[in-house]
Amino acid sequence: MARIRAVQARVMGQVQGVAYRAWTRGTAETLGLRGWVRNEPNGSVSALLIGPQDKIDDMIARMWDGPGAASVRDVERHPETVVDGFEPFEIHR
Template sequence: MQSNQRAVRARVSGMVQGVSYRVWARSEAVRLGVTGWVRNEPDGSVMALVAGADAAVAAMVERLWQGPRGALVSQVEVEDADDDVPADFRIVM
């Protein structure tokens, strides 16, 4: 990854399943030009891998706190990641 690039994993907790959070997150990621994936977790949270330019990743993390209408985000835990990153942003199962 280039020096101005970053990848993070973010776990989003709260009322984030059943409100189209993943579809919303994909739309925001495409708008910001970041790559990665988003998925529902068995514990009711949503996990996302976000990669791209530092500023775009930071903007995506800030947007994860908002979510779509109907979501109520209580926490976003972020950690650096070294996962393989897809060339686009996907909703995964």
């Protein structure tokens, strides 16, 4: 069984107002990840990705493309402490 990890990702570029959060939730659910995604005041999008490392790596790679209207400039990733309590993947407002 794969070890569960957690990664905080920050996506920069034209990622707000282009359905990036909804795309992130749908893609994360398809990959079986838990966590959340939210818009940040500086125009970026942050996400907490919880799941097996290979699925997180796949999600981070996909985040460089995002939905069709997005224009991603950078995706940062930072390891986080694994946390419990996230069942579905949530969009935070």
